[in-house]
Each structure stands twice: as C-alpha cells, then as structure tokens.
Amino acid sequence: MTGIGTGQGAGTAAVFRETTAEPRTQSVPLAQLSLELGHLYMEDFEAGPDRLRRHFAEVKPWADAAQALAAAGGRRARVSTCFLVDDYFTRFSTPAELVPMLIAEAERAGLVIDYLARESGCAVADGIEVAEEVQARLVESPPPGTDGTRPPAVQTGWLANGERSPGGPAQEAMAGAEPWRPPAETAARRHSVFVDVELWDRQGERRTWSCPFLAAVWQLSRLGLLRHAGDPVLQPVPWQGTDFPHDWDDLPPVIRLNPSAAPFSAYRTCSFLPSRFLPVELAVRVILDQVDADPAALAQVAARSLGEGRPVPEEIADRMSYVFYPGP
Structure with a gap:
C-alpha cells in the first residue's frame, strides 16, 4: 500500500489510502477537426464504384472548405478523416473487396481516408458493450408535470x-x-x-441497437469522450500493408490507414452525408443532449481546446456539424 500523508506536525494524523483506488481517466490524442467522408450501406456498395465516385466528388469541395476554415488565420490545423461502414445491420462484401475500392475511389477524388471504422464496433468493441454503457449514461430530461407513470x-x-x-x-x-x-x-x-x-x-432475447443510437456512440468516439473504467474505447489500430481480411470480424473496429494521420478523435466533428441521413442525425442530437458523458473526459477536452485557443461549446451536440447533399 502506498501512503499519502496529510500532515506531519503535532496534532495532525497521517491519512493513508490506496493509490490504486484513485479515480483516473486516460486522455486521448486530439485533432482539432474530424471529417467523416461518408457512411456506406449495402445498397451503396451494390450500386458499384460509380456510386462511391459520385459521393466523393460531392464531398471533395466541402472537405477542402472545412480544412481551410480550420486553418483560418494562418493557424496550423490538425484535421483527420474517417469513413464508417455498416457491418452491423447487414453483412455485405468483405474487407478484402471493399476497403481497396473505398481507398481507390477516395484517392481518385483527391481525398485520403485516414481511419476506417465498422459500425458494429459502436455496439461491441474488444469485448466491451459500448452501446450498453452509453445507454447507462442516459439522463432523461423529464418535462414539467411528469408523474413517473411512463417507464424510463x-x-x-x-x-x-x-x-x-x-x-x-x-x-x-x-x-x-x-x-x-x-x-x-x-x-x-x-x-x-x-x-x-x-x-x-x-427479436426474442436479442437486442438490436438503432442506427441513431449507434451514430451517437460514433460521435462520442470521434469527440474523444468514450471511456470504459477510465480507459479510451474504440481506439484506432494501425493497419500495415494493403491486404485485408475476408471476414469483418477479423478487422479491428477502427483502423488507421494513413500512418501520418492526425489523431482520430477531435474537438469538433463534421460529417458529409446524403440528405437521407438528416432525420437520423437529428435523433443523434436528441440522444446526446441527454447523455451524461464522462466528466473527466469532458474536462480534459475542454482544458486542452481552451489552451489552444479553440474552446469547445459546453453542449456535446454543438460540437458537431454537417454537410447534407441530395445524394441517391
């Protein structure tokens, strides 16, 4: 046991406590901006490379504008990019077939995907029930006159x-x-x-998380606010080479494709999505407005962003922005 004394003078007593019992929340590297270059579903993949080509062509000017804005005033900006693949609701294709195509179509448009994430990792990652833990942090805002008859x-x-x-x-x-x-x-x-x-x-005993709830978990991850017993969750794993597995379960929840990328998590996020995602992202805001995120993680982000002269809004949802384009 390591002792921590409160005083040595007359009339004072030393107080000892286990240092291992001290609460701690590990910090994570933070960029200034996380750009989500897209979110791929089965129907997008089935439409072939042309669908992805049109998507990245739509995204490119907005991504350039977001990066220029982040560097306004001559400031050096740390900006990372990410792409989310839905392997939760429907398993389609394989990483070996899909990831090289994604990378190639992004590069054709002049874009680089720094991080690739699997949506199933927002439910369970590395044995951690991530969505379950975020749900446990929900603090509903009861309207005036609520009598408690409706279950939480x-x-x-x-x-x-x-x-x-x-x-x-x-x-x-x-x-x-x-x-x-x-x-x-x-x-x-x-x-x-x-x-x-x-x-x-x-369906029976199996719980299926909704798209908005998983998207809320995804945003918390990108904002550097997910923790499990103080440890970061959904941290990227470096990926070497161009060979990818034939099973999604063999791919880590988040991989770093670009070795020189800025950090995955950031003070703020911006997502480029087809307009069909608008109702989903409205629901994400409703969820995050009622999530009691890890206070130490919140304090870390607030202090570091303020120290860089880029203070974040107090409300988590106000740290997110979007570009919605008509899209298919």
Missing part, C-alpha cells in the same frame, strides 16, 4: 426531447382519463419540434 428509456427503448401526448381514445373513454393534448418539446422556441427516438428493439 432504458426499459422502453424510446427517448424523447419533450412531453409525449397522453393516452389515446381508449384511455379517454375511461372515467377520469386525461384528455388528449399535443406533444411538447422541452426547449421549444415558441413552436415545438417534438422527436421520439427508438434506441433499440428486440
């Missing part, structure tokens, strides 16, 4: 940004039942934009 999101699998409409015709027919009223956003600006997000569903 961890039981129902639904999370809202305000007060839901009470009951329906069946309840209204009951004596003393509360009449219908419209839903209300908790932080509405005159008119409500009410959103109710499905976090997961079940």
Whole structure:
C-alpha cells in the first residue's frame, strides 16, 4: 500500500489510502477537426464504384472548405478523416473487396481516408458493450408535470426531447382519463419540434441497437469522450500493408490507414452525408443532449481546446456539424 500523508506536525494524523483506488481517466490524442467522408450501406456498395465516385466528388469541395476554415488565420490545423461502414445491420462484401475500392475511389477524388471504422464496433468493441454503457449514461430530461407513470428509456427503448401526448381514445373513454393534448418539446422556441427516438428493439432475447443510437456512440468516439473504467474505447489500430481480411470480424473496429494521420478523435466533428441521413442525425442530437458523458473526459477536452485557443461549446451536440447533399 502506498501512503499519502496529510500532515506531519503535532496534532495532525497521517491519512493513508490506496493509490490504486484513485479515480483516473486516460486522455486521448486530439485533432482539432474530424471529417467523416461518408457512411456506406449495402445498397451503396451494390450500386458499384460509380456510386462511391459520385459521393466523393460531392464531398471533395466541402472537405477542402472545412480544412481551410480550420486553418483560418494562418493557424496550423490538425484535421483527420474517417469513413464508417455498416457491418452491423447487414453483412455485405468483405474487407478484402471493399476497403481497396473505398481507398481507390477516395484517392481518385483527391481525398485520403485516414481511419476506417465498422459500425458494429459502436455496439461491441474488444469485448466491451459500448452501446450498453452509453445507454447507462442516459439522463432523461423529464418535462414539467411528469408523474413517473411512463417507464424510463432504458426499459422502453424510446427517448424523447419533450412531453409525449397522453393516452389515446381508449384511455379517454375511461372515467377520469386525461384528455388528449399535443406533444411538447422541452426547449421549444415558441413552436415545438417534438422527436421520439427508438434506441433499440428486440427479436426474442436479442437486442438490436438503432442506427441513431449507434451514430451517437460514433460521435462520442470521434469527440474523444468514450471511456470504459477510465480507459479510451474504440481506439484506432494501425493497419500495415494493403491486404485485408475476408471476414469483418477479423478487422479491428477502427483502423488507421494513413500512418501520418492526425489523431482520430477531435474537438469538433463534421460529417458529409446524403440528405437521407438528416432525420437520423437529428435523433443523434436528441440522444446526446441527454447523455451524461464522462466528466473527466469532458474536462480534459475542454482544458486542452481552451489552451489552444479553440474552446469547445459546453453542449456535446454543438460540437458537431454537417454537410447534407441530395445524394441517391
């Protein structure tokens, strides 16, 4: 046991405690900006290289603009890029076939993919139930007048940004039942934009996390805020060579393709996505507005960004930005 004394003078007593019991949260390297160059689903792959070619051609001018903005004022900017592949909802193709095609089409457009991530890693990574741990950090914001009759999101699998409409015709027919009223956003600006997000569903005993919830985990990772017992989660593994496995499970959740890349996590994120992702990303904001992220990780990011003259917003969701293009 290592002792830590509080004093040696008369009338004082030394207090000893286990240093191993001291809470610690490991920091992670941080870029200033993380650019998500895309998110690939099975239908995008099935459409062939032309679909990817059009996507990267759309992204290129916006990626250039984001990097120029990060370096505004002559500042040296640390900017990394990433690409997310959906291997969670549908297993398609193989890393051996898909990754070289992704890299080639990005390079054709003048882009470099620094990091490649698997969406299944946002659910479970290296034996850690990542999504389960993020769900445990949900702190729902109950609207005024909530009576506690509705089970919490961890039981129902639904999370809202305000007060839901009470009951329906069946309840209204009951004596003393509360009449219908419209839903209300908790932080509405005159008119409500009410959103109710499905976090997961079940088929038998198997829980399937929703796309918005996994995307929220993905954003927390890119913002350097994911921890398990104080250790970083979803950290990139360097990938050497051009040979990739034939099974997605043989590929680490996040790999670093570019040895000279800036850090994977960053103070802020920007994602370039087809407009069909807009409702998903709105749901991501609803989720992150109610996540109680690791306070030590938050403090580390806040202190380091402030020290560089690039302070981050207090709200996690305000650290994210997007470019949505029409897309297929």
